[in-house]
Amino acid sequence: MELAVGASEATMRSLLGKLGNLLAQEYSLVSGVRGDIQYINDELASMQAFLRDLSVVTEGHNHDNRRKDWMKQIRDVAYDVEDCIDDFAHRLPQDSISDAKCSFILTKMYELLTWWPRRDIASRIAELKVRAQQIADRRNRYGVNNPEHCDSSNSPRPRAHAAAQDIAEYQDTKPQIVSIKEPVGMKTVMENLEKWLTEPQPDKGRAVLSIVGFGGVGKTTIAMALYRKVSGKFDCQASVAVSQNYDEDEVLRSILNQVSKQEEAGGSTESSSRDENTREPQGSSSTSSREENTAESGTKRMLNKLKKALPLSLLGGNDDKTSVRQQETMGSLQLREELKRRLAEKRYILLIDDIWSAKTWNSIIIPFLPSENDKDSRIIVTTRFHAVGSTCSPRHKNDEATSSPGHGKDLLHKVDFLTGDKPLDLFNASIPDPMKRTDRDKKLSKICGGLPLAIVTMAGLVACNPNKANSDWSKLCESLFPYPVTTLNLDGVTRILDCCYNDLPADLKTCLLYLSIFPKGWKISRKRLARRWIAEGFATEKQGLTEEEVAEAYFNQLARRNLIRPVEHGSNGKVKAFQVHDMVLEYIMSKSIEENFITVVGGHWQMTAPSNKVRRLSLQSSGSKHGNSTKGLNLAQVRSLTVFGNLNHVPFHSFNYGIIQVLDLEGWKGLKERHVTEICQMLVLKYLSIRRTEIAKIPSKIEKLEYLETLDIRETYVEELPKSVGQLKRISSILGGNKNTRKGLRLP
Incomplete structure (x- = not known):
């Protein structure tokens, strides 16, 4: 397996810039510390060069446990140095230093007032220097040598970019490059499936x-192509x-939210305005109020659990449709009941993607579907398992029904590997x-074994290497798969993804790994991601490009490489949202774990608790069988926290408030x-x-948040900002307003 060096190298590059800035400061450093820094x-500059060399080492050459362990030590010390430097910038703001230069007396006062934090940081830097020395000595002691003897001409993967990528080339990527992908070579099949979805059934029931x-x-x-084409014909x-x-x-x-x-968009009479009478009381700042809230909290939790467990009919909510706010606090029983009522008299189409078990279909989907719906409603299901497909479509007659759509009430369509041309x-x-x-x-298309994911990913690699000689591509094919490929297994997919990943510049590797923060199947906002990349x-x-333009260029290049899948466009033709294919996400998740880049708790992944510090934490809601506990995790070095879903608890008390730079709590109703x-x-x-929220x-x-660049308070109940925002x-970005209440944000 290729050593993961993308995020490590990018972190090192950022850190070297911070160290350079620190060395340029005259009044901040305690005597003797400058030499340590x-x-x-x-040392870190030399280590960065070593990491870059490692990124082009071939498999089978020096990819041993010694080198992996040494790389881990480099990464850990780099992370700790970065924490120390950021703490230095926080505790010794440079605005104060600049002012102090105006007077010798003020300078001495500044040095006196900051003596203790400067001494504390000096001690930490001295310790980090010793660690850096030990890491350098350990490399020679245990024979972790330079990979100069490796012959890259026989590499099974393209060499990583040693020089900085010319990102301006990708700034104005043509719209068709990042367009929503449609199935290729399936015109007849798609026409038959579309016809089946839109033609009425004899009994006009659900199919x-x-x-x-x-x-x-x-x-x-x-499934997505069919859904986009026919969804407009349904209520x-x-x-x-x-x-x-x-x-x-x-x-x-x-x-239910969709x-x-x-x-509401169709002119529903349902009120979506904020109901002050249903809002939960907020905690008061007085001591007596806090005591009352504490005493009543247990009772409130019991009442809330009881409400979620009861049908809406017993809570007096059967006559009027619920507000968006009420939906956020519903339990599964209430959600099913509300969905059944809303869908009862409508012709609906649902896309249920990636079902893994018949139990999921029978226990989650079937219970909310109206039993008496004669509107010719349709459901599209995708699954990897034939038995699950048969459970979802129990009334199909054969697997080749697409050639004769009239056969059977339901339809089961099997997608095979591509063959022929x-x-x-x-x-x-x-x-x-x-x-x-x-x-x-x-x-290149032949070695992909007819698997569309492998084909489009390899095509993206070619698109970003237009000047590579045909002989080099031939060597690549032979080294990746020495034997003829008929169908591609999971190991083959991993080889191709390895090939495409290792061709990325270090910056793009980091940006790609960052996507592992998001849950499986998540529709990721392009603008949200760009702002987070910048932060x-x-x-x-x-x-000569701004941060926003660089982020746009990175996004376009990932899309051009087919590593991300655009799923929604704006009116200007730009991509609004995209997804990461499950197999690509699983791959980059493994890389993130390898580099301790992202830690995910809950959600679709069963991650083992990291033995070292957590840097970027993604808390994701999960089913009752899968906990989302952070017990056993060292959260003191968390720099980025993202929450997905309705979690009962977020361990704020475990974080070091002085180093958190990204806090994304979008949709967390516990805030x-x-x-x-x-x-x-x-x-x-x-x-x-x-x-x-x-x-x-x-x-x-x-x-107090003097470094804050983005504040997103959309779809909250904040109607006015305090004057202190000034x-x-x-x-650079204040995003506000609430579409549900149809109220904007008033600036001070």
């Missing part, structure tokens, strides 16, 4: 199309990814038109006013999103 800087096939074979692409539509591990409430709530929003057709359709077609294309320092000004007050103590915070007020203490000198 210079030593650490020089189910199950699409079955191996992972990466194109099931979701087919309402909703799509959701279920996968192996799921949160039942979140699946049901996602479908249906509800369509009703179809792999080459898909390959050619996945690279830009101006590129010259050669024998290279046929060879993390992954997208910085370069080559309270007291949490926002605590957030105002995260003094180096750059990105804060409390979108779609229950918050109604931003405290004036927000002025003190945020670095703020």
Whole structure:
């Protein structure tokens, strides 16, 4: 397995810049510390060069446990140095230093007042210097040698970019490169499936199309294409990814929210305004109020659990449709009941993606479907397992029904590996038109074994290496798969993904690994991701481009390489949202774990607790069988926290508020006013999103967040910002307003 060096090298590059800035400061350093910092800087620079060399080492040459362990030590010390430098910047702000230069007396006062933090940081830097020395000595002691003797000409993978990528080339990527992908070579099949979905059934009842096939074979692409084409012919539509591990409430709530929003957009008489009488009381700042809240909290929790367990009919909610706010607090029983009522008199189409078991279909999906619906409703299901498809479509007659759509009430369509000319057709359709077609294309498409995911990913590799000689591509094919490939197994997919990943520049590797923060099947907002990349320092000004333009260029290049899948466009033709294929996400998740880059708790992944410090934490809701506990994790070094779903608890007390830079709590209904007050103590915070939460007020203490660049309070109940927001000198984006209440945000 190729050593993961992408995120490590990017972290090292960022750190070297910070060390250089620190060395340039005259009044900040305690005597003797400058030499230690210079030593650490020089050692890390040499280590960075070593990491870059490692990124082009071939498998089978020096990929031993010694080198992996040594790389881990480099990464850990780099992370700790970065924490120390960031703490230095926080405790010794440079604005004060600049002012102190005006007077000798003020300078001495500044040195006196900051003596203790400077001495503390000096001690930590001395310890880090010793660690850097030990790591350097250990390399020679245990024979971790340079990989100079490795012959890269026989490498099974393209060499990583040693020089900086010319990102301006990708700034104005053509729209068709990042367009939503449609199935290739399936015109007749798609026409038949579309006809079956739209033609009325004899009894006008619900019918189910199950699409079955191996992972990466194109099931979701087919399902999404059909869904986009025919959904406008139905009264309402909703799509959701279920996968192996799921949160039942979140699946049901996602479908209900989509249906509800369509009703409101269609002129529904349902009131979506904020109901002050139903809002939970916020905690008071007085001592007596806190005591009352503490005494009553147990009773309230019991009442809330009871409400979630009771049908809406017993709670007096059967006559009127529920508000969006009420839906967020419903339990599974209430969600099913509400969905059944809303869908009863509508012609609906649902897309249920990636179902793993018949139990999921029978216990989650079937219970909310109206039993008496004669509107010719349709459901599209994708699954890897034939038995699951047969359960979802029990009334199908044969697996070849697409050639004769009239057979059977339901339909089961099996997607096989591509054969004949179809792999080459898909390959050619996945690279830009101006590129010259050669024998290279046929060879590369052939080694992909007819698997669409492998084909389009390899095509993306070709698209980003237009000047590579045909002989080099031939060597690549032979080294990847020395023997003829008929169908591709999981190991073969991993080889191809390895090949494409190792061709990425270090910056793009980091940006790609960052996507493992998001849950499986998540629709990721392009703008949200770009702002987060900037806050993390992954997208910085370069080559005359702004941070935003660099982030846009990175996104376009990932899309051009077919490593991400655009799923939604804006009116201007730009991609609004995208997804990461399950198999690609699983691959980058393994890389993130290897580098201790992302730690995921809950969700679809069963991750073992890391033995070292957590840097970026993703908390994801999961089913009752899968806990999301952070017990046993060292959270003191968390720099980025993201929450997905309705978690009962987020361990704020475990975090070091002085180093958190990204806090994304979008959609977390457990957020309270007291949490926002605590957030105002995260003094180096750059990105804060409390979108779609229950918050109604931003405290004036927000002025303490002097590094804040993005504040996202959309779809909350905040209608006015405090005047202290004007003190945020670095703020570049304030996003507010609530579409549900149809109220905007008033600036001070």
